């Protein structure tokens with residue numbers, strides 16, 4: 150439904166400024182206003198944003214405000230990726246590199262770069278510890294730092310012809326590093342990634358914008374290969390980083406530029422989002438830019454405004470006099486792991502609002518109990534922007550172990566999706582040789598094609614091939630294996646043998662506990678997932694899953710696998726008679742950003758859950774912004790689930806601290 154512009158929106162629609170910044174608060178109509186601007190522009194419009202979720206929301210608003218009008222909306226990452234492909238295909242500035250999709254794939258390259266720098270240092274005295282192979286935490290921190298350097302364009306300095314001691318020192322001081330060896334390792338890493346200018350061997354998503362800026366700086370004429378729009382509309386401007394900021398300046402050319410953002414919604418600090426580009430940095434780049442406000446929320450009423458002010462004092466949030474929202478508090482006993490989920494489901498049943506209702510989680514691990522409670526109650530739901538716990542790699546890896554231990558594959562027959570996810574889970578979780586190329590070369594059984602794909606096909610054709618994944622691949626020692634890898638493979642083989650031996654007598658929960666202890670899953674998790682918060686969330690998922698298995702009592706592995714299968718089938722979104730989904734949304738704060746629902750349920754408002762573990766004031770401030778985003782998704786009502794009076798000390802500091 151189209152809406153009539155407010156006076157603030159009118160002012161924005163009338164502005165003729167070549168560069169316009171809209172400074173806004175949550176729910177004040179940012180995306181709606183961009184869609185209105187698109188509707189009145191006769192020329193080519195390109196919408197841009199910084200996350201996939203924001204892109205989809207932008208499309209939804211366009212469909213409402215300018216139906217029938219074709220407007221392309223891209224993430225800046227996708228724009229950069231497609232332009233790099235175009236430049237590689239049409240120009241002589243770049244060979245098309247291999248593309249990587251995750252940080253995990255960068256880990257062996259970082260270890261190799263560290264080893265190379267260490268060898269160069271041999272004989273020289275240094276206190277720096279170059280052994281990254283065993284310390285996931287250090288690799289994680291290095292990769293995060295490298296991503297930040299890329300986002301701030303600092304890595305482009307490695308391309309300078311004169312990269313001397315002075316530049317090393319400058320970078321150390323810019324990133325507050327005591328060890329210049331870190332910069333040396335990054336220098337080596339980037340040199341391996343790009344042996345010569347324009348000859349890039351591999352790219353991860355964090356590279357797209359930075360690499361494109363590098364090419365456009367060196368070959369400004371390459372910009373003519375890129376499409377030209379008349380109007381560029383950028384949503385969620387608060388997420389922009391330095392690389393994206395410069396890219397937009399280079400890419401823009403004659404286009405009119407309108408950006409809109411809310412600095413309280415920065416929950417992407419690790420991607421280098423920088424408030425400077427909403428303040429002084431923007432003014433410096435665009436001295437003639439006009440700034441206009443969107444100050445009044447069209448979504449939340451005064452009670453939500455009060456709550457938002459408790460979560461984030463001085464956020465300057467204004468509610469609209471015509472909007473009314475109700476805030477409720479529900480209590481649960483936090484010593485019972487299922488109590489919160491039960492309370493949430495009871496409230497969801499009371500509201501019975503289907504698609505107008507969302508349960509917003511701080512993190513995906515909270516979904517294990519909530520999903521199980523929803524499934525037990527027969528309430529349909531859709532996981533929004535994340536996979537159901539039943540399909541996550543860590544759970545799929547454990548399920549695969551159970552199948553192999555008990556030799557029962559019946560629930561996998563004709564279930565292509567689960568078979569493929571299981572291979573993914575095993576490769577993510579239990580394969581430690583690092584380089585898939587080793588694996589490709591050594592397992593001629595799959596021929597010379599894409600071994601990984603063939604492995605999946607083999608398991609889909611015959612799920613019993615999972616057994617071979619362990620006995621023929623994951624546990625097989627190779628001549629190039631390090632001592633650590635060998636020990637891990639022996640451990641995996643031993644644990645599997647023990648599980649097989651006990652499968653007929655032990656319950657599924659006991660077998661899973663054996664796997665968890667025997668494989669030291671916390672250590673395996675930290676080794677697998679480079680991001681600490683991600684690893685922490687995976688561990689919480691595993692703990693909740695083991696609890697769930699224990700609640701199945703004496704059920705043996707085949708019965709437990711059957712139960713999981715039944716639940717997995719039940720999660721598949723069902724539509725009602727009209728074709729519309731009756732399912733409620735199960736979202737995370739990240740995936741809910743920019744969205745709204747009539748009713749929002751916010752579970753687990755307790756310390757350690759929301760906020761998560763916070764080590765410093767910055768992390769706590771980020772948790773406040775997470776809460777600001779979560780609360781401001783509600784229109785008519787919000788229910789907060791908090792520990793009961795007997796456990797009041799555990800209630801979330803975010804809402805109860807003296808600010």
Ligand SMILES: Nc1ncnc2c1ncn2[C@@H]1O[C@H](COP(=O)(O)OP(=O)(O)OP(=O)(O)O)[C@@H](O)[C@H]1O
Pocket residue numbers: 152153154155158173174175176177178179180181182210411447448742743744745
């Ligand atoms: N002029 C208007 N009159 C009535 N309702 C409006 C108007 N403009 C926007 N809205 C409504 O206000 C709500 C919030 O709009 P929108 O999602 O565009 O805000 P936003 O600022 O982008 O939100 P967020 O902060 O979540 O990103 C939507 O329901 C939208 O339809």
